[in-house]
Amino acid sequence: EVQLVESGGVVVQPGGSLRLSCAASGFTFDDYTMHWVRQAPGKGLEWVSLISWDGGSTYYADSVKGRFTISRDNSKNSLYLQMNSLRTEDTALYYCAKDKDAGSWYQGIDYWGQGTLVTVSS
Amino acid sequence: QSVLTQPPSVSGAPGQRVTISCTGSSSNIGAGYDVHWYQQLPGTAPKLLIYGNSNRPSGVPDRFSGSKSGTSASLAITGLQAEDEADYYCQSYDSSLSGLYVFGTGTKVTVL
Numbered sequence: 001e002v003q004l005v006e007s008g009g010v011v012v013q014p015g016g017s018l019r020l021s022c023a024a025s026g027f028t029f030d031d032y033t034m035h036w037v038r039q040a041p042g043k044g045l046e047w048v049s050l051i052s053w054d055g056g057s058t059y060y061a062d063s064v065k066g067r068f069t070i071s072r073d074n075s076k077n078s079l080y081l082q083m084n085s086l087r088t089e090d091t092a093l094y095y096c097a098k099d100k101d102a103g104s105w106y107q108g109i110d111y112w113g114q115g116t117l118v119t120v121s122s
Numbered sequence: 123q124s125v126l127t128q129p130p131s132v133s134g135a136p137g138q139r140v141t142i143s144c145t146g147s148s149s150n151i152g153a154g155y156d157v158h159w160y161q162q163l164p165g166t167a168p169k170l171l172i173y174g175n176s177n178r179p180s181g182v183p184d185r186f187s188g189s190k191s192g193t194s195a196s197l198a199i200t201g202l203q204a205e206d207e208a209d210y211y212c213q214s215y216d217s218s219l220s221g222l223y224v225f226g227t228g229t230k231v232t233v234l
Contacts, residue, residue: 044228045211061221100173108158112167
């Protein structure tokens with residue numbers, strides 16, 4: 001059974017930093033592209049970032065580019081999101097998610113974690 | 123603001139058919155990129171409903187169907203049921219964005 005468990009969400013002040021983690025199990029982690037997707041309270045889904053199965057390719061939404069860094073440790077079956085220069089508009093539930101097909105990022109997202117809440121507030 | 127536009131809400135009585143549109147442009151859906159659909163029940167994580175424009179993952183009822191034409195895509199729900207009340211999002215890719223991935227604005231389906 002595929003499981004994605006996020007952690008690291010807390011309340012942080014504007015301008016602060018935070019690192020989210022996602023522990024993956026139930027599939028061959030280093031075969032799959034992984035994503036971070038966020039959802040602000042009462043709002044829609046916003047894709048944040050993806051990292052390819054080998055870590056060689058990364059993409060970011062314009063809203064976080066230059067502030068957030070996605071990474072992975074395939075030896076630990078873990079995904080990370082380093083978040084710097086946080087803004088109030090970064091307040092959201094952050095989901096870790098797995099791409100559907102191995103070796104690709106064009107077939108959709110088939111598994112999602114339950115999310116970790118990041119609140120940016122003074 | 124997302125580059126994929128959906129109606130904020132649609133509604134229907136039990137047993138009826140409803141459709142949700144996802145309107146894009148020549149840099150995303152019109153460029154040939156696939157469209158995927160997700161269902162998000164209240165208080166839960168999204169679930170993949172349709173992938174590759176019209177394919178259903180195992181376990182998704184055949185009441186749900188997807189299609190794509192030109193710069194738009196659609197999700198149809200036939201035989202609407204109370205448990206279909208949820209938010210629905212389309213998702214595709216956009217060559218004009220540095221980030222590539224994009225979700226639609228989302229549609230709330232209400233069963234009357």
